[in-house]
Amino acid sequence: MGQSAKAIRQNRTITVDFQDQSTYFQLLSDGKAFVEFVLAFLLALGFQRSHKATCGGGGCLTRHSHYARVRLGGLSIWRMQCTSCKAVFTVLPHFVLRYRRMSPDVARHALIATHGGLSLEWCATIYNISPMALYHFICALGQHRLVTVFVKCRLALPVSILADEKHSRCLTDRVYLPTIVSGRVIWHLGYSASKSAAAFTESYGEFQHMASHTDPAYQVKGALTDGFDSTASSMRTLFPRARLGNCLRHALNKLPSKLIGLSAPIRQDLRSKFHALLHRCRQRQSLRVVALGQRLRHFADHITTTVGEAHGERVRNWFRDKKAGWYAVLADPRMPASSTLLDQAHNAIDRKLFAMKGFHHPSGRQAALLTGLAHLYNLIPYQRRALHAGQCGVEVEGGVLPTPDWMLNLQILSSGGYQCAAETPHH
Numbered sequence: 308m309g310q311s312a313k314a315i316r317q318n319r320t321i322t323v324d325f326q327d328q329s330t331y332f333q334l335l336s337d338g339k340a341f342v343e344f345v346l347a348f349l350l351a352l353g354f355q356r357s358h359k360a361t362c363g364g365g366g367c368l369t370r371h372s373h374y375a376r377v378r379l380g381g382l383s384i385w386r387m388q389c390t391s392c393k394a395v396f397t398v399l400p401h402f403v404l405r406y407r408r409m410s411p412d413v414a415r416h417a418l419i420a421t422h423g424g425l426s427l428e429w430c431a432t433i434y435n436i437s438p439m440a441l442y443h444f445i446c447a448l449g450q451h452r453l454v455t456v457f458v459k460c461r462l463a464l465p466v467s468i469l470a471d472e473k474h475s476r477c478l479t480d481r482v483y484l485p486t487i488v489s490g491r492v493i494w495h496l497g498y499s500a501s502k503s504a505a506a507f508t509e510s511y512g513e514f515q516h517m518a519s520h521t522d523p524a525y526q527v528k529g530a531l532t533d534g535f536d537s538t539a540s541s542m543r544t545l546f547p548r549a550r551l552g553n554c555l556r557h558a559l560n561k562l563p564s565k566l567i568g569l570s571a572p573i574r575q576d577l578r579s580k581f582h583a584l585l586h587r588c589r590q591r592q593s594l595r596v597v598a599l600g601q602r603l604r605h606f607a608d609h610i611t612t613t614v615g616e617a618h619g620e621r622v623r624n625w626f627r628d629k630k631a632g633w634y635a636v637l638a639d640p641r642m643p644a645s646s647t648l649l650d651q652a653h654n655a656i657d658r659k660l661f662a663m664k665g666f667h668h669p670s671g672r673q674a675a676l677l678t679g680l681a682h683l684y685n686l687i688p689y690q691r692r693a694l695h696a697g698q699c700g701v702e703v704e705g706g707v708l709p710t711p712d713w714m715l716n717l718q719i720l721s722s723g724g725y726q727c728a729a730e731t732p733h734h
């Protein structure tokens with residue numbers, strides 16, 4: 308019966324910060340004080356516990372049972388019960404990781420090193436753990452959905468998004484990582500063996516599903532893509548009311564390839580004229596779309612007169628295909644103009660993909676590992692610029708974190724027993 312019983316059992320672990328190990332051991336011998344401490348921590352956090360579906364959440368907590376963690380030298384772990392729905396919560400002290408012998412302090416350093424691009428093997432060597440243990444820990448983090456964690460951080464669902472795929476390899480096979488970014492946070496980091504529209508729709512659909520579960524009225528207003536067909540069509544399927552934009556920086560980089568056979572200086576000159584054109588349109592406060600239409604026409608005419616009709620025609624056709632996407636960017640000031648922030652996220656993930664080469668095999672847990680890495684990207688403080696120095700992506704985007712300590716936040720936010728107060732209890 309083990310397997311099926313395990314599958315239904317909900318993770319109702321709640322990580323509680325006892326500040327000090329000795330506080331925890333003192334409280335263990337005083338049941339009333341223990342319950343009070345836990346309740347005070349929950350209140351300060353502002354989270355609900357995930358009760359059973361039938362429970363209004365008003366019930367109190369009582370001590371239920373306890374067990375000894377043999378692998379942690381017989382450490383006592385208490386379980387508490389909701390007095391109304393009888394849901395049982397495991398109270399995990401902050402200095403213990405769920406089902407793991409690895410201490411949070413070791414994990415903190417190993418995760419920072421992983422996030423910084425050091426291979427799992429090297430992290431394991433430095434911190435005297437097994438590479439597999441670190442791999443499994445990141446995969447366990449990846450069991451928690453990005454959207455669910457953001458909701459706990461009170462981060463609003465994004466109005467406009469950047470969507471693009473990272474190309475990678477699994478041994479010799481080409482694979483794709485469909486990604487959604489908004490500002491400094493990754494909302495989705497999927498994994499697909501195919502670059503078909505159906506495969507991308509399925510991957511991006513995970514975000515759409517989680518977002519509409521959080522807010523049934525949620526709509527993406529604008530999505531910026533690099534114009535790849537599968538991406539654009541999956542965005543159209545999932546977010547039929549979103550305007551699809553094309554990245555202006557991609558456009559700039561693409562222009563020289565439309566001017567085949569011309570000398571480098573001439574192509575360079577035309578590229579910088581095109582750059583000035585896009586820049587001036589972005590600077591305008593009003594009628595940006597009209598201004599762009601006129602300027603694109605003039606620019607194509609300019610190419611015809613200076614380097615010939617064939618080039619003018621090719622550029623004109625290209626403008627015709629792409630301009631709707633550029634209009635979408637200029638029409639809404641909330642739309643990102645370029646995919647730079649997504650490229651930065653991909654570059655950060657790239658180092659880890661290289662680092663995980665030994666674990667990258669067809670039967671690996673790619674989806675879980677990638678989501679785990681995305682959590683690190685979102686929650687580890689790394690901003691260097693003065694405005695957001697020392698903040699993590701979630702903070703930069705206006706999220707609220709449970710504590711000032713990122714590792715503790717990771718433990719609390721990935722505790723299955725917590726849910727956001729705004730959400731009604733379910734399951």
Ligand SMILES: [Zn+2]
Pocket residue numbers: 358359362363364365366389390391392393394
């Ligand atoms: Zn309850």
